[in-house]
Amino acid sequence: MELTFAKFSRENNLSVEDIxxxxxxxxxxxxxxKKEAVAxxxxxxxxxxTLRLSNEMGFQSMTLRDLSRESELSMGAxxxxxxxxxxxxxxxxxxxxxxxxxxxxxxxxxxxxxxxKLRKAIRIHLYLSEMMPQWFYFLYMETKNLxxxxxxxxxxxxxxxxxxxxxxxxxxxxxxxxxxxxxxxxASIIKAMLQDWYLKRxxxxxxxxxxxxxxxxxxxxxxxxxxS
Amino acid sequence: MELTFAKFSRENNLSVEDIxxxxxxxxxxxxxxKKEAVAxxxxxxxxxxTLRLSNEMGFQSMTLRDLSRESELSMGAxxxxxxxxxxxxxxxxxxxxxxxxxxxxxxxxxxxxxxxKLRKAIRIHLYLSEMMPQWFYFLYMETKNLxxxxxxxxxxxxxxxxxxxxxxxxxxxxxxxxxxxxxxxxASIIKAMLQDWYLKRxxxxxxxxxxxxxxxxxxxxxxxxxxS
DNA sequence: GTCTATAGTGCGATAGAC
DNA sequence: GTCTATCGCACTATAGAC
Numbered sequence: 221m222e223l224t225f226a227k228f229s230r231e232n233n234l235s236v237e238d239i240x241x242x243x244x245x246x247x248x249x250x251x252x253x254k255k256e257a258v259a260x261x262x263x264x265x266x267x268x269x270t271l272r273l274s275n276e277m278g279f280q281s282m283t284l285r286d287l288s289r290e291s292e293l294s295m296g297a298x299x300x301x302x303x304x305x306x307x308x309x310x311x312x313x314x315x316x317x318x319x320x321x322x323x324x325x326x327x328x329x330x331x332x333x334x335x336x337k338l339r340k341a342i343r344i345h346l347y348l349s350e351m352m353p354q355w356f357y358f359l360y361m362e363t364k365n366l367x368x369x370x371x372x373x374x375x376x377x378x379x380x381x382x383x384x385x386x387x388x389x390x391x392x393x394x395x396x397x398x399x400x401x402x403x404x405x406x407a408s409i410i411k412a413m414l415q416d417w418y419l420k421r422x423x424x425x426x427x428x429x430x431x432x433x434x435x436x437x438x439x440x441x442x443x444x445x446x447x448s
Numbered sequence: 449m450e451l452t453f454a455k456f457s458r459e460n461n462l463s464v465e466d467i468x469x470x471x472x473x474x475x476x477x478x479x480x481x482k483k484e485a486v487a488x489x490x491x492x493x494x495x496x497x498t499l500r501l502s503n504e505m506g507f508q509s510m511t512l513r514d515l516s517r518e519s520e521l522s523m524g525a526x527x528x529x530x531x532x533x534x535x536x537x538x539x540x541x542x543x544x545x546x547x548x549x550x551x552x553x554x555x556x557x558x559x560x561x562x563x564x565k566l567r568k569a570i571r572i573h574l575y576l577s578e579m580m581p582q583w584f585y586f587l588y589m590e591t592k593n594l595x596x597x598x599x600x601x602x603x604x605x606x607x608x609x610x611x612x613x614x615x616x617x618x619x620x621x622x623x624x625x626x627x628x629x630x631x632x633x634x635a636s637i638i639k640a641m642l643q644d645w646y647l648k649r650x651x652x653x654x655x656x657x658x659x660x661x662x663x664x665x666x667x668x669x670x671x672x673x674x675x676s
Numbered sequence: 677g678t679c680t681a682t683a684g685t686g687c688g689a690t691a692g693a694c
Numbered sequence: 695g696t697c698t699a700t701c702g703c704a705c706t707a708t709a710g711a712c
Binding site for chain 2: 278361365405412424
Binding site for chain 2: 704705706707708709
């Protein structure tokens with residue numbers, strides 16, 4: 221019995237609250253608010269509102285006045301949680317990447333069989349993006365807002381998750397599970413398919429394509445190439 | 449003998465100049481410059497510079513002062529060619545879409561055999577994005593800058609080119625060339641792969657993957673699913 | 677046809693009252 | 695801990711000289 225989205229989301233509670241509490245505890249010196257409960261609650265509001273507005277209009281187009289209005293926190297209040305609009309961007313970017321990568325790695329290291337591992341990695345990635353669509357969309361579409369010195373972060377992240385798929389496929393080739401048909405290119409294309417799921421969410425929703433259907437299709441598609 | 453990029457680019461001269469002349473002739477009343485040669489020359493500079501800067505920093509982050517400096521045209525001169533920054537965006541967006549779609553359709557209607565048609569459509573799309581990478585990147589990544597009433601334009605465009613692939617595959621299913629394995633989903637995934645080529649250009653360049661290699665890989669990958 | 681100078685707006689960020 | 699009021703600045707867009 222393969223993993224389903226319902227099962228995965230039941231067992232994995234990915235609350236923005238956890239991200240915010242982590243961030244708060246690691247940055248007590250720069251955040252001016254001293255009560256944890258208040259700080260975490262407002263951080264959750266700020267992050268969720270920023271993600272929503274960025275998804276609608278882009279981070280650059282969103283003004284802090286928009287954020288203030290929509291989050292129902294004054295401009296002054298907002299600036300107790302971050303030093304600049306730029307820093308707000310980096311908070312979301314870095315913490316989002318960290319969270320996603322951590323879960324992905326932790327989940328797939330449980331499997332050892334290449335076949336099962338590849339299927340699981342695909343499903344976990346799809347299910348994560350299904351649970352936090354705004355985060356994935358933000359991380360993909362808003363990299364342009366990073367300063368030059370930070371541009372390497374998303375690049376490394378792209379190559380890192382791709383590397384996970386390359387390794388699985390190469391292990392499968394060694395063990396004879398898969399044919400030796402361009403593991404690097406295959407991994408690239410897997411990433412492209414995973415990204416299409418959250419980048420074109422509107423299309424698949426309209427067509428009533430569920431994430432489980434998409435996962436199954438992806439697996440069949442890829443396996444028909446590396447197994448046939 | 450299948451089409452190659454070298455052959456395609458030799459036979460198809462996609463100059464930005466053609467786009468600009470078309471645009472100029474269709475908008476003589478709003479463009480204040482009366483000499484065609486001057487207008488087209490400056491329009492080419494404006495469009496190329498805008499595309500370059502948008503690819504580097506995003507259209508929203510690019511100020512008209514940046515564009516003025518980099519294009520070596522004064523702010524006043526720029527405003528002879530468009531009415532607002534918003535209009536400049538739409539000029540690039542609409543004319544780029546039109547050009548790309550026109551060439552794609554014209555090229556593939558020459559083929560009648562589904563098998564050849566699918567291969568050709570894939571190659572033409574890849575080769576077009578190889579010849580105008582900045583345009584494709586712009587059209588994909590900058591849709592957020594469209595006003596709400598224009599958001600349907602890129603959506604229709606996405607569905608339109610996808611429809612081309614759906615039709616080819618369905619014809620192939622009817623004629624027995626392809627198996628009947630989810631033509632709609634297959635077309636979606638083809639689009640995702642085509643997009644990955646120009647969205648992750650940095651990655652493939654670094655790995656010395658040529659567009660012809662990518663095309664061949666894509667074709668083998670897809671055919672192993674719909675033919676095996 | 678292109679320039680410089682500037683008007684007018686709305687932004688990010690902050691100071692200080694409560 | 696949150697608010698309002700406001701500063702200084704950089705932006706889009708334009709007017710008028712050349």
